[in-house]
Amino acid sequence: MNNSDTPVTVIGLGLMGQALARAFLKAGHPTTVWNRTTSKADQLVADGARSAPTIADALKAGSLTIVCVTDYQAMHELLGASEVELDGTMLINLTSGDSTQAREAAHWAEQRGARYLDGAIMAIPSTVGTAEAVILHSGPRSDFEAHKSTLGALGTTTYLGADPGLASLYDVAGLAMMWSVLNAWLQGTALLATAGVDAAAYAPFAQQIATGVAEWLPGYAEQIDRGSFPPEVSALETDARAMAHLIEESEAVGVNAELPKLIKAMADRSIAAGHGGQQYPVLIEEFSKPHDD
Amino acid sequence: MNNSDTPVTVIGLGLMGQALARAFLKAGHPTTVWNRTTSKADQLVADGARSAPTIADALKAGSLTIVCVTDYQAMHELLGASEVELDGTMLINLTSGDSTQAREAAHWAEQRGARYLDGAIMAIPSTVGTAEAVILHSGPRSDFEAHKSTLGALGTTTYLGADPGLASLYDVAGLAMMWSVLNAWLQGTALLATAGVDAAAYAPFAQQIATGVAEWLPGYAEQIDRGSFPPEVSALETDARAMAHLIEESEAVGVNAELPKLIKAMADRSIAAGHGGQQYPVLIEEFSKPHDD
Numbered sequence: 413m414n415n416s417d418t419p420v421t422v423i424g425l426g427l428m429g430q431a432l433a434r435a436f437l438k439a440g441h442p443t444t445v446w447n448r449t450t451s452k453a454d455q456l457v458a459d460g461a462r463s464a465p466t467i468a469d470a471l472k473a474g475s476l477t478i479v480c481v482t483d484y485q486a487m488h489e490l491l492g493a494s495e496v497e498l499d500g501t502m503l504i505n506l507t508s509g510d511s512t513q514a515r516e517a518a519h520w521a522e523q524r525g526a527r528y529l530d531g532a533i534m535a536i537p538s539t540v541g542t543a544e545a546v547i548l549h550s551g552p553r554s555d556f557e558a559h560k561s562t563l564g565a566l567g568t569t570t571y572l573g574a575d576p577g578l579a580s581l582y583d584v585a586g587l588a589m590m591w592s593v594l595n596a597w598l599q600g601t602a603l604l605a606t607a608g609v610d611a612a613a614y615a616p617f618a619q620q621i622a623t624g625v626a627e628w629l630p631g632y633a634e635q636i637d638r639g640s641f642p643p644e645v646s647a648l649e650t651d652a653r654a655m656a657h658l659i660e661e662s663e664a665v666g667v668n669a670e671l672p673k674l675i676k677a678m679a680d681r682s683i684a685a686g687h688g689g690q691q692y693p694v695l696i697e698e699f700s701k702p703h704d705d
Numbered sequence: 706m707n708n709s710d711t712p713v714t715v716i717g718l719g720l721m722g723q724a725l726a727r728a729f730l731k732a733g734h735p736t737t738v739w740n741r742t743t744s745k746a747d748q749l750v751a752d753g754a755r756s757a758p759t760i761a762d763a764l765k766a767g768s769l770t771i772v773c774v775t776d777y778q779a780m781h782e783l784l785g786a787s788e789v790e791l792d793g794t795m796l797i798n799l800t801s802g803d804s805t806q807a808r809e810a811a812h813w814a815e816q817r818g819a820r821y822l823d824g825a826i827m828a829i830p831s832t833v834g835t836a837e838a839v840i841l842h843s844g845p846r847s848d849f850e851a852h853k854s855t856l857g858a859l860g861t862t863t864y865l866g867a868d869p870g871l872a873s874l875y876d877v878a879g880l881a882m883m884w885s886v887l888n889a890w891l892q893g894t895a896l897l898a899t900a901g902v903d904a905a906a907y908a909p910f911a912q913q914i915a916t917g918v919a920e921w922l923p924g925y926a927e928q929i930d931r932g933s934f935p936p937e938v939s940a941l942e943t944d945a946r947a948m949a950h951l952i953e954e955s956e957a958v959g960v961n962a963e964l965p966k967l968i969k970a971m972a973d974r975s976i977a978a979g980h981g982g983q984q985y986p987v988l989i990e991e992f993s994k995p996h997d998d
Contacts (some may be wrong), residue, residue, distance in 0.1 A: 581896050584954045593919060595968065596882040596886070597922050598986070630908045661874070668993070674963060675885070695888075
């Protein structure tokens with residue numbers, strides 16, 4: 413089913429909002445846009461969008477309304493105005509925020525008679541509208557299913573669950589993975605550069621290790637869910653000796669050792685808590701609680 | 706060409722040395738072993754290995770000699786003894802150590818008339834002898850090529866270059882990637898657990914992100930080799946705002962925030978150095994120098 417006749421509304425025309433509206437237009441949807449500074453709608457109007465004079469008018473035009481503004485406070489100010497009628501609307505909030513803000517917004521929308529899905533865009537504006545743009549959604553499954561086809565115009569849509577906070581949590585978790593892979597690659601690149609190895613020569617090795625280790629995660633996850641960490645591959649205290657080695661090598665060749673030191677500090681704490689004979693995923697206990705630096 | 710007739714020697718029969726000798730036996734190589742505590746050779750002898758009475762005798766028996774002892778000091782003590790003749794031998798040192806020790810050992814061996822390849826085993830003993838065991842080698846290419854087929858009995862052999870220190874450097878760089886992927890996954894698992902999401906439910910998402918980001922590395926490496934970091938995907942100061950968000954979310958839900966804080970601290974330092982408008986790989990400058998904590 414291709415719902416390209418479904419009218420849609422986009423509120424907020426920053427770089428990302430403009431990209432979202434453009435993707436809807438390209439997919440053939442009658443698209444209404446609204447932005448506080450109306451000039452940001454000019455190019456979209458030239459491309460076929462309708463610029464609504466008020467938010468209230470914009471909300472009435474679409475079967476669903478994408479909200480993509482600066483932050484949740486801006487959303488509350490814009491949509492919470494007394495003249496704005498939310499009853500019966502379907503809001504899909506792609507504004508950046510945290511899980512608490514998402515849950516509060518879902519509650520707030522529900523009280524006003526609106527349906528609400530939260531979302532997070534794991535993409536840059538230039539890839540929106542292609543399969544490369546991953547867009548995470550959380551909230552009532554029935555609302556996601558009802559609009560899945562329309563949302564598909566924006567990228568690869570993924571439904572995470574009923575808790576509206578899930579999209580934000582998966583988003584930051586994914587970013588932590590992204591920066592961690594990049595930082596580990598930079599650590600290795602810096603180490604190898606001391607021996608005259610180009611970044612391009614080292615990168616395929618780093619890629620292979622990252623991809624290979626990622627394959628272990630589903631198996632390691634089972635240890636966490638069982639709460640049992642037998643040292644099938646190696647014990648944490650064996651790993652810690654190799655971590656010391658990574659720190660020593662980094663310091664010996666004169667590169668940064670902060671990342672190696674953090675890796676070892678967390679393992680050492682877990683060993684001090686009696687887990688030296690267990691396997692790496694036992695570190696979930698350290699990651700699951702705050703640490704006073 | 707299958708050189709399964711090539712006689713080999715293994716010196717050092719810890720868990721890893723035993724696994725190496727077993728892999729050679731399984732591949733059909735006449736295998737001589739030596740260990741300070743001779744009882745560690747008993748099972749291997751039962752399986753067809755010959756236990757040499759002295760190191761000097763062991764060295765004479767093989768076309769190549771694998772050395773896998775506690776550390777480089779132990780290697781120097783054992784092979785540096787006055788009655789041990791190294792002239793004409795081919796040493797392949799798989800003992801754990803750093804790049805400086807590897808380079809020193811190569812020089813030391815050369816002075817005694819021995820050929821020398823350094824190596825690092827990226828595997829656990831139980832996978833040695835299978836393709837899953839990656840064994841890194843560095844040193845003269847002609848020596849690697851001459852013994853490549855024989856070394857293939859131990860796992861997937863990779864030649865890195867003439868500098869004998871490369872195997873150690875690639876080894877620790879790969880370990881940094883391994884622990885970083887695992888830690889980022891644990892960070893995400895801890896975040897999602899606060900919303901009741903099982904580790905098994907989150908793991909495939911983490912795997913997908915790690916694998917996807919790893920694909921960027923060759924392209925990002927080109928930026929480093931060119932020394933030019935245009936913000937094609939995003940600028941570091943934009944990333945830093947999302948990093949702040951990761952820290953805030955981690956603290957809000959009560960999980961560890963050390964890894965998020967280190968990620969942001971390094972980006973902040975690069976921004977303070979004037980790189981806020983450039984792309985992530987510009988952080989190589991921070992990773993390439995020591996930082997006084």
